[in-house]
Amino acid sequence: MSSQVLGIDALHAMRTERRRHRVADMDWFEALYRVYISAFLGGGAILFLSGLSGDKQILGSDLQNMIANTPHAVGLVASIIVFLGLRSGANGGPIAVEEPEVRHVLLAPIPHSAVLRHPAIQRLRTFAFMGAIAGATANQLLSRRVTSSGTSLVVWALWGAIAGALMAMMFVIAALLIHGLGISRWFTTALGTALVGWQVAVTFGDTNTAGPFDFIGSISRWWLYGVQLQDVVGIVVVLAFAALAVYLAGNLSLEALSRRSALVSQMKFAVTLQDIRTVVLLRRQLSQEHMRVKPWVKVPRIFRRDIIVGRGLRSMMHFPWRRIVRMKLLTMTAAAALVMAYRGTSPAIVVAGLLLFIVGLDAVEPLSQEVDQPDRTDSLPIERGLLMTKHLIVPAIAMTPFLLAGVFTAFVLEPHTSTIAYGFLVGIPAVLAGVAGASINAVKGAPDPVGGANEGLALPPEMSGMGTVLRAAFPPAISIIGCLPVIALHHSVESGGPVFGNTIRGSVGILLVLGLVAGWVRQRDAIHIWFRNAQKSAQTSKAEGK
Known part of the structure; x- marks a missing residue:
């Protein structure tokens, strides 16, 4: 028997043995629980999308x-x-x-x-x-x-x-x-x-x-x-x-x-x-995506008066071509999904929101880099909340060309003059919500000002797990919520109501929510300090009462 055949037989035997050990070491209760959770979440998502799509006949x-x-x-x-x-x-x-x-x-x-x-x-x-x-x-x-x-x-x-x-x-x-x-x-x-x-x-x-x-x-x-x-x-x-x-x-x-x-x-x-954040960085390494050595254009001096805004603009100018194309294609796909939602397929707003969230993860790169270096951030003579809030300016402005690409896509799919106006009414809160969701995801990775690494240990396991799920789902949920004005537009057209009024009210409502997100970024550290002090005061009062 040749060495090659022996090697193949040894490979098959090794894989069989590894599979046997993996099955023997498997906790069947945990495996069944994972299957149950997957079936529950998957079935729930299908039922949710089924109900969200409605029964209006084509x-x-x-x-x-x-x-x-x-x-x-x-x-x-x-x-x-x-x-x-x-x-x-x-x-x-x-x-x-x-x-x-x-x-x-x-x-x-x-x-x-x-x-x-x-x-x-x-x-x-x-x-x-x-x-x-x-x-x-x-x-x-x-x-x-x-x-x-x-x-x-x-x-x-x-x-x-x-x-x-x-x-x-x-x-x-x-x-x-x-x-x-x-x-x-x-x-x-x-x-x-x-x-x-x-x-x-x-x-x-x-x-x-x-x-x-x-x-x-x-x-x-x-x-x-x-x-x-x-x-x-x-x-x-x-x-x-x-x-x-x-x-x-x-x-x-x-x-x-x-x-x-x-x-x-x-x-x-x-x-x-x-x-x-780590997933995004590793994905860039997998695709061998590197920042440009030479910027696309030099940032004018007038835009560099504020060092934080200037740094964000310089970071954008070093974006590689493939990242810009990817962001534009994702935005155009999100616009197509919003058009589908306007035509009656309401679950498409979930797709649009998730796509814009991914675009936002690239757009808030300057903010993410700031969070990646907490020691350098804490050494600056500026409050961290204000520093991070200023980092929101450049991503919001940088979404303008992608917004234009999305409006153009909507006009191609719905070639009416009014599409342009309503495209901006729906698109502005949608793209800003994508930035807001990505900003929440970036900022929540910053160190807690009062050292809250173990705050979840005080909660029961089931509550701690639920809190983890909610923290993970909240940023993309904000991006999805930003796409809701298109639902108001669709229902107004179908019911014959005031289309422009309902759409602009929905967009303004979303913008107010995004303003709260910016306020949270600004006051995050103060909120954490207040909550921790209130928690300690409550514990002290309870101990004194005993």
């Missing part, structure tokens, strides 16, 4: 437009997913094996393909499962508004699950192919841009030409026309590319795998601690 011309444009629209989402997969592969993705696998197993005298095909198949399987859940949920939400089709909910969910699984798999397939073939980053970007551009052209152009990913949207539409032969051919092609991608897994770069395994392990730990 009929007549709206139904015909939806049926005709579904392949293009879903194909556009698929093209963006493929583009992200191509970029992931160019940066060393999509799999991340453990460091011992890289250092020992991959340096052993056995083929790399025998080691790496298993994690590649695992990644395909995981993404397919997640995509199937997302696709089934999306089609289930749509089925509530197209009951005239007479199709059962199970059929809707089935076709949506197949389409979602294929879309998610294409991310992994694209990344494995690019990484396995060793294609350069510039060519990968050009290829991905061409695919997205092609799909955008057929989506928004007045043409009957099919896009490269229209078959994905057509599969999600099988509830209407049944199984189509050309779509089955598309599925076969995707599966063939999946087989090729797994076959090429042995060509993955050891250096990229080693680097990625270290960063991903750190990122998992940061996610466990709910440290979003």
Whole structure:
């Protein structure tokens, strides 16, 4: 028997033994509890979105437009997913094996393909499962508004699950192919841009030409026309590319795998601690994103009179091109989601709010850097609350070009003159809410002025856990709340009420809430000191009463 065969047998035996030990050491009660929590939260989210979407039926011309444009629209989402997969592969993705696998197993005298095909198949399987859940949920939400089709909910969910699984798999397939073939980053970007551009052209152009990913949207539409032969051919092609991608897994770069395994392990730990700032920094390292050495333009002297504002502007001027493009694309996608909410798909505001929160995480980079260096901040002759409040000025102003991109996107989707005015009415509080949510996330990472690292230990475990969840969910919730004026706009149009008045009242209300957020940033330290003193006074009074 050759040494290569012995090595493969040893690898299989090692993995089997590790799996056996992992199962033996598993706390089944804890595992069942995690399954219960996941099912509870997932089912609750689906029920919440189902109720939020409403029961208003899509009929007549709206139904015909939806049926005709579904392949293009879903194909556009698929093209963006493929583009992200191509970029992931160019940066060393999509799999991340453990460091011992890289250092020992991959340096052993056995083929790399025998080691790496298993994690590649695992990644395909995981993404397919997640995509199937997302696709089934999306089609289930749509089925509530197209009951005239007479199709059962199970059929809707089935076709949506197949389409979602294929879309998610294409991310992994694209990344494995690019990484396995060793294609350069510039060519990968050009290829991905061409695919997205092609799909955008057929989506928004007045043409009957099919896009490269229209078959994905057509599969999600099988509830209407049944199984189509050309779509089955598309599925076969995707599966063939999946087989090729797994076959090429042995060509993955050891250096990229080693680097990625270290960063991903750190990122998992940061996610466990709910440290979003560390996750953002590690993601930038994974994508090899670096600040520009030379600024785009030199900040004029007049804007540098205030050192805090000037520092923020100089930081913005060193943003890399890919970060600016990413922020603009995310804002445009959020604008498209808000248009969907205006048309009646209310859950789209959740998508828009989360996207704007991600944009805000990049926009508040100067503030985040200030929080990252508490010793330097405390040494400055200025109150920390005032310092952080001044750091909110530049991100709020810097969102202007992204706001314009969002209004332009809304105008393309709803080509009416009034779209521009209402786009600004809805967009201004939405983008500022994204900055506000990201600012809360950044500021809450600053040290407590009275040393509150152990304040959660005084609470019961169930209350402490609930507090942790609320602290993690509050920043993105603020960003989602900022998108609510579009709901007021939609209901005003539907009910025939004062559209402008209701929309502007909703926007002003959101701006008042954002003003409270700025006040919290300014007075955060004072609030913590007051609360701690009040807590100590209450404890002292209670002790004296005894």
